[in-house]
Amino acid sequence: xxEKNNELGQSVLKGSIILVAANLLVKVIGALFKIxxxxxxxxxxxxxxxxxxxxxxxxxxxxxxxxxxxxxxMIAESTAHGNLRELKRTHGVSYILFAFVGVVGSAVLFFGxxxxxxxxxxxxxxxxxxxxxxxxxxxxxxxxxxxxGLSDMYPTAxxxxxxxGTKLLLGYLAAYIFLKKGLxxxxxxxxxxxxxxxxxxCVFLITMFFKKRKKIYASLDGSxxxxxxxxxxxxxxxxxxxxxxxxxxxxxxxxxxVFQIGRRLSLIADKIPQEQIDxxxxxxxxxxxxSGDKTAAIVNSLYxxxxxxxxxxLNLLPAIVVAVCLPLVPAIARSFASKxxxxxxxxxxxxxxxxxxxxxxxxxxxxxxxxPILRTLFGSNDASFLLRLITPAIVSVSxxxxxxxxxxxxxxVIVPVINIAVAGITKVIINYFLLVIPGININGxxxxxxxxxxxxxxxxxxxxIKVAKPNFSIYEIAVKxxxxxxxxxxxxxxxxxxxxxxxxxxxxASIICTxxxxxxxxxxxxxxxxxxxxxxxxxxxxxxxxxxxVETLSEIGLIKRLKD
Numbered sequence: 001x002x003e004k005n006n007e008l009g010q011s012v013l014k015g016s017i018i019l020v021a022a023n024l025l026v027k028v029i030g031a032l033f034k035i036x037x038x039x040x041x042x043x044x045x046x047x048x049x050x051x052x053x054x055x056x057x058x059x060x061x062x063x064x065x066x067x068x069x070x071x072x073x074m075i076a077e078s079t080a081h082g083n084l085r086e087l088k089r090t091h092g093v094s095y096i097l098f099a100f101v102g103v104v105g106s107a108v109l110f111f112g113x114x115x116x117x118x119x120x121x122x123x124x125x126x127x128x129x130x131x132x133x134x135x136x137x138x139x140x141x142x143x144x145x146x147x148x149g150l151s152d153m154y155p156t157a158x159x160x161x162x163x164x165g166t167k168l169l170l171g172y173l174a175a176y177i178f179l180k181k182g183l184x185x186x187x188x189x190x191x192x193x194x195x196x197x198x199x200x201x202c203v204f205l206i207t208m209f210f211k212k213r214k215k216i217y218a219s220l221d222g223s224x225x226x227x228x229x230x231x232x233x234x235x236x237x238x239x240x241x242x243x244x245x246x247x248x249x250x251x252x253x254x255x256x257x258v259f260q261i262g263r264r265l266s267l268i269a270d271k272i273p274q275e276q277i278d279x280x281x282x283x284x285x286x287x288x289x290x291s292g293d294k295t296a297a298i299v300n301s302l303y304x305x306x307x308x309x310x311x312x313x314l315n316l317l318p319a320i321v322v323a324v325c326l327p328l329v330p331a332i333a334r335s336f337a338s339k340x341x342x343x344x345x346x347x348x349x350x351x352x353x354x355x356x357x358x359x360x361x362x363x364x365x366x367x368x369x370x371x372p373i374l375r376t377l378f379g380s381n382d383a384s385f386l387l388r389l390i391t392p393a394i395v396s397v398s399x400x401x402x403x404x405x406x407x408x409x410x411x412x413v414i415v416p417v418i419n420i421a422v423a424g425i426t427k428v429i430i431n432y433f434l435l436v437i438p439g440i441n442i443n444g445x446x447x448x449x450x451x452x453x454x455x456x457x458x459x460x461x462x463x464x465i466k467v468a469k470p471n472f473s474i475y476e477i478a479v480k481x482x483x484x485x486x487x488x489x490x491x492x493x494x495x496x497x498x499x500x501x502x503x504x505x506x507x508x509a510s511i512i513c514t515x516x517x518x519x520x521x522x523x524x525x526x527x528x529x530x531x532x533x534x535x536x537x538x539x540x541x542x543x544x545x546x547x548x549x550v551e552t553l554s555e556i557g558l559i560k561r562l563k564d
């Protein structure tokens with residue numbers, strides 16, 4: 001029995017790693033999509049794309065974030081009971097519910113397009129084109145929850161990659177083709193890739209379901225009585241609602257931004273320093289022609305610069321960090337379920353420590369190399385100050401994602417909901433006052449975001465310490481990594497200064513500065529982690545492929561193997 005449980009635990013962990021790896025690739029593809037699209041459309045065109053996509057993703061998250069989790073849980077229970085009729089009924093109820101949510105959500109987007117966020121200009125075409133995606137994503141969520149409930153993570157992972165890959169290829173192609181008709185049409189072409197990706201992903205999952213269902217059904221008992229439809233619906237909503245709110249962390253802050261930025265910046269657009277506007281808006285005439293007036297053109301371009309360049313960088317690094325740290329979370333859930341509280345404490349401590357270790361150098365490095373990084377990726381450093389303002393949030397966001405997962409693994413699903421409410425209210429207040437100061441304008445959003453996630457992280461950590469009781473040492477978790485990152489930062493700053501002085505600020509020079517800075521910074525930071533004894537062998541072994549990492553580090557002399 002113990003051997004069977006171990007196999008089950010390994011299967012769950014393997015499935016979690018597959019999904020995390022897929023999510024990481026999806027984030028990378030998303031960044032690869034936004035970088036060339038931004039280079040193609042500019043800040044102005046990305047303002048149309050981002051404002052429409054933020055509205056879509058807000059409805060998408062509210063509609064579908066929690067229900068796949070609920071379906072997976074209930075499908076797993078049906079399978080454990082061996083009850084075929086319960087599994088079919090759960091699938092049927094969820095299908096009807098999701099189809100209804102998808103139809104309503106798509107209709108709201110399509111028919112309400114003319115009334116959304118007019119401060120950015122007329123982006124109704126973009127919203128109407130992305131509206132059908134909500135229906136197909138809702139249907140995909142049913143099948144993703146179904147397969148995850150069977151511990152089959154491959155269909156979900158592959159569908160996510162198909163969805164993202166289609167968005168990248170078809171979205172860029174359509175944007176390129178339709179851009180000659182104007183910025184709005186170019187942005188609409190880009191966002192059509194989102195709709196196309198949802199269609200292809202949905203078709204793949206439906207195909208997989210019909211291919212596998214006969215074998216799945218054959219292993220279950222069709223004579224057992226299923227729960228009532230009302231009971232199944234109640235259980236679905238009971239699990240889905242708190243998970244949905246918790247999963248809406250990025251969506252909530254992005255929605256706050258999209259509605260506040262347009263309205264508040266419109267009040268002071270004519271007072272923003274002309275030098276800043278000239279840097280931000282590449283083609284003023286085209287921007288005014290597309291948006292209808294100069295105020296909307298300025299607001300749209302500032303918002304596009306913030307979302308396309310700054311938020312892209314903010315979202316990418318935490319995804320990589322979480323890919324390394326989240327596989328530890330299933331171990332916390334298993335330890336908590338078996339009342340092994342010392343295991344919960346130890347694994348929680350490692351999860352938080354690794355999150356700090358991996359996110360901190362990224363924040364420092366991006367802050368120092370913001371100019372060459374932006375020139376490398378986008379050909380312009382117009383958002384460098386804005387990016388530096390938001391880099392502290394890289395650490396906070398990474399810790400928020402991991403601590404949210406820890407709190408959910410220990411049954412505290414409501415805590416992150418309360419915490420994001422407190423942090424979100426603070427962000428609204430900061431945005432409200434700072435956005436209308438002409439000298440600050442869009443920079444106020446970056447300040448609000450950094451403060452928001454700092455508060456969210458602090459509240460989460462408080463409850464994690466209270467629930468999991470990890471033996472945190474501030475010296476080990478914070479001071480040592482800060483010392484290592486500081487030494488790395490000084491070296492990267494010096495190297496970047498020397499290279500910039502001799503090579504200049506061309507795009508090629510920026511590529512060299514970025515590559516050399518990241519390479520030297522990574523090496524110095526790794527060495528400093530072992531000089532300060534921040535990383536220990538037994539901790540490294542807990543990471544995915546930890547044994548191989550230890551062997552490699554010992555071969556190059558960075559770590560001494562523990563004696564058996």
